[in-house]
Amino acid sequence: GAVVSQHPSRVICKSGTSVKIECRSLDFQATTMFWYRQFPKKSLMLMATSNEGSKATYEQGVEKDKFLINHASLTLSTLTVTSAHPEDSSFYICSARDPQGMNTEAFFGQGTRLTVV
Amino acid sequence: AQSVTQPDIHITVSEGASLELRCNYSYGATPYLFWYVQSPGQGLQLLLKYFSGDTLVQGIKGFEAEFKRSQSSFNLRKPSVHWSDAAEYFCAVGARAGKSTFGDGTTLTVKP
Numbered sequence: 051g052a053v054v055s056q057h058p059s060r061v062i063c064k065s066g067t068s069v070k071i072e073c074r075s076l077d078f079q080a081t082t083m084f085w086y087r088q089f090p091k092k093s094l095m096l097m098a099t100s101n102e103g104s105k106a107t108y109e110q111g112v113e114k115d116k117f118l119i120n121h122a123s124l125t126l127s128t129l130t131v132t133s134a135h136p137e138d139s140s141f142y143i144c145s146a147r148d149p150q151g152m153n154t155e156a157f158f159g160q161g162t163r164l165t166v167v
Numbered sequence: 168a169q170s171v172t173q174p175d176i177h178i179t180v181s182e183g184a185s186l187e188l189r190c191n192y193s194y195g196a197t198p199y200l201f202w203y204v205q206s207p208g209q210g211l212q213l214l215l216k217y218f219s220g221d222t223l224v225q226g227i228k229g230f231e232a233e234f235k236r237s238q239s240s241f242n243l244r245k246p247s248v249h250w251s252d253a254a255e256y257f258c259a260v261g262a263r264a265g266k267s268t269f270g271d272g273t274t275l276t277v278k279p
Binding site for chain 1: 203208210211213261266267268269270271
């Protein structure tokens with residue numbers, strides 16, 4: 051299957067700083083990527099849909115000014131957590147859809163564990 | 168709106184025993200259904216998927232799932248569980264756009 055790479059896998063940042071997470075599709079061009087957040091012992095919650103060359107579509111209740119998403123190229127989407135606070139600590143996972151693929155499944159990155167101290 | 172229910176929060180089975188994890192979905196059209204496995208601190212690995220055709224789907228690691236439209240179910244099965252199967256399992260339903268809605272997950276513990 052297609053490969054999606056997420057970086058970094060772990061990051062610790064100080065409260066009030068910003069942190070950027072990258073999601074790359076390595077062997078296909080992804081016009082659409084998705085960002086999920088997973089709380090401990092909880093399911094994945096879709097945060098936003100990232101569309102190449104246009105603004106991201108955020109799910110209800112997700113602060114777009116806090117979670118900035120940029121999809122500047124067909125292989126890269128970034129999620130920036132701005133002015134991070136301890137409550138932003140979580141596991142963030144991206145997925146990317148291969149529009150040329152036979153099916154509509156999305157391929158997941160390995161996730162980023164964010165800890166805000 | 169689409170939704171997924173995994174009725175079992177936690178299941179414990181003995182190594183070598185059979186396993187069935189339940190998944191029920193609600194979706195307004197033909198569903199695209201997935202099962203994923205997640206080890207602690209790791210991302211998601213796709214076990215199997217159903218888009219159309221044969222309702223019994225074979226996946227990796229000896230897993231299979233059966234789509235039953237009349238019951239809105241997509242249960243995951245494995246005839247003989249290995250200790251390495253202990254993990255979190257998520258059922259998901261996806262739209263054509265690739266956006267997925269996940270169930271709350273089932274934690275599988277395997278007893279020696």
